[in-house]
Amino acid sequence: MxxxxxxxxxxxxxxxxxxxxxxxxxxxxxxxxxxxxxxxxxxxxxxxxxxxxxxxxxxxxxxxxxxxxxxxxxxxxxxxxxxAAPRIEHSITLLRRLRAKGVPVFALTNFGDDTFAYAQTQYDFLAEFDRAYVSARMGVTKPAPVIYQMLEADCGIAPEGLLFTDDRLENIEAAAARGWQTHHFTHPQGWADRLVAAQLLTDKEAMP
Structure with missing residues (x-):
């Protein structure tokens, strides 16, 4: 893969x-x-x-x-x-360790426009994405196929080059249908293991 x-x-x-x-x-x-x-x-x-x-x-x-x-x-x-609380600290650590290694990190989220702007004042890590794709700003919500297509077109990365995690299975299935690599998020340790399997982080880097 x-x-x-x-x-x-x-x-x-x-x-x-x-x-x-x-x-x-x-x-x-x-x-x-x-x-x-x-x-x-x-x-x-x-x-x-x-x-x-x-x-x-x-x-x-x-x-x-x-x-x-x-x-x-x-x-x-x-x-x-x-x-919208609490923070999921292990996931935030994983995001930051990916970025520290130079891996581009995007958000793809169903979120209001002004809600997201407010959330960024409450949660520092929400300003740390290389690109943030926010449904209200895009005019479409997950799992509509077009939202995934819009992200691909904007970032210029082919579907198979994207690894996506989401807690909602229907959102994961829609991304997988476009050829994205996916992980159904249920717990941050499972996501950490997936990032290690993808050779993006070492076991040590994926620790909480």
């Missing part, structure tokens, strides 16, 4: 944990959180932001449509850094 020319990271649940239900459970309790998520499709709201809708305006408009849950829905914007 070809040695990858660049490594492509998803962000949510690869570099930062993204489990909004966990935060709401901690604040509201599981039963009240379930009632909120049953009443309001917050993940569909977030998908609209990932597709290009403005972050604050979309969250606040949704909140206004559901007066019983207005404050709690606004937390999606107002407390976003608490929802």
């Amino acid at each position: 070809q040695t990858p020319e660049a490594v492509v990271f998803d962000i949510g649940n690869v570099l930062i944990e993204w489990q909004p239900e966990r935060y709401y459970d901690a604040v509201l309790g599981e039963a009240r959180r379930e009632a909120l998520f049953d009443a309001v499709d917050l993940h569909a709201m977030n998908e609209r932001i990932d597709a290009g809708a403005p972050f604050r305006e979309t969250v606040y408009a949704t909140a206004a449509q559901h007066p019983m849950w207005e404050d709690e829905i606004r937390w999606w914007h107002d407390r976003w850094a608490k929802l």
